[in-house]
Amino acid sequence: EIVLTQSPGTLSLSPGERATLSCRASQSVSSSYLAWYQQKPGQAPRLLIYGASSRATGIPDRFSGSGSGTDFTLTISRLEPEDFAVYYCQQYGSSPMYSFGQGTKLEIK
Amino acid sequence: QLQLQESGPGLVKPSETLSLTCTVSGGSISSSSYYWGWIRQPPGKGLEWIGSIYYSGSTYYNPSLKSRVTISVDTSKNQFSLKLSSVTAADTAVYYCARDRLYDYVLGDYWGQGTLVTVSS
Numbered sequence A: 001e002i003v004l005t006q007s008p009g010t011l012s013l014s015p016g017e018r019a020t021l022s023c024r025a026s027q028s029v030s031s032s033y034l035a036w037y038q039q040k041p042g043q044a045p046r047l048l049i050y051g052a053s054s055r056a057t058g059i060p061d062r063f064s065g066s067g068s069g070t071d072f073t074l075t076i077s078r079l080e081p082e083d084f085a086v087y088y089c090q091q092y093g094s095s096p097m098y099s100f101g102q103g104t105k106l107e108i109k
Numbered sequence B: 001q002l003q004l005q006e007s008g009p010g011l012v013k014p015s016e017t018l019s020l021t022c023t024v025s026g027g028s029i030s031s032s033s034y035y036w037g038w039i040r041q042p043p044g045k046g047l048e049w050i051g052s053i054y055y056s057g058s059t060y061y062n063p064s065l066k067s068r069v070t071i072s073v074d075t076s077k078n079q080f081s082l083k084l085s086s087v088t089a090a091d092t093a094v095y096y097c098a099r100d101r102l103y104d105y106v107l108g109d110y111w112g113q114g115t116l117v118t119v120s121s
Helices: none
Strands: A004-007 A008-012 A018-030 A035-039 A046-050 A063-076 A086-092 A098-100 A104-109 B003-009 B016-023 B035-039 B046-055 B059-061 B069-074 B080-085 B091-100 B113-120
Touching: A004 A086, A018 A086, A018 A104, A035 A063, A046 A063, A063 A086, A098 B046, B003 B091, B016 B035, B016 B091, B016 B113, B035 B080, B046 B069, B046 B080, B046 B091, B046 B113, B059 B069, B080 B091
Parallel strands: A008 A104
Antiparallel strands: A004 A018, A018 A063, A035 A046, A035 A086, A086 A098, A086 A104, B003 B016, B016 B080, B035 B046, B035 B091, B046 B059, B069 B080, B091 B113
8 A cells, every 4th residue: 555645734924935845755657647736724625736736727837746656746836725725645555556645734924 | 416425323433344335416427537535634734635436336545544444336226335443533534535537647626515524532
């Protein structure tokens, strides 16, 4: 089973700053199999990035994904007030087919 | 615009079976491109995939829950359903249904709003 570990647990930044969120896998993951979601309180998750670096439909270009192997990164270039939320990485694997990281909370400093 | 909506009891007694239905509108559940999945989130915690189903009835489940989970599909109603047996307090969670894009390894590009199920006597 591949375990995804996200860091930091909480990231405190101000609007306009750059956010860098990390997702590390316990074994190598194909880049095609890595996605990122955003979740705001009381809402369902929203797909941001798939295939490690492809933006989902309607996602602003300030969101970008990168990485390969065991290390993946979600970058938000200039934080907007609506970007403060919890972010999850998700991988597709053999067993279970899908698993998530524990999440990074991005909070306003 | 595709929409998914979960429905079912918000309170289930321990040892009983949790049953939820997801109704899909704005698109066909019989699309050859997609599976349809269930995901849960205990209060204040992270996301856990439960399982997914294809319109033909083909399923795959999270091994940690497989012995207690059944997912079924009713294409005539554009619905799919979740049954989780022998529930305990640990099964208290918000349950989401989502469209599973297995072809590019994305669990959810469309999600329901979620429904809270509490396991308590």
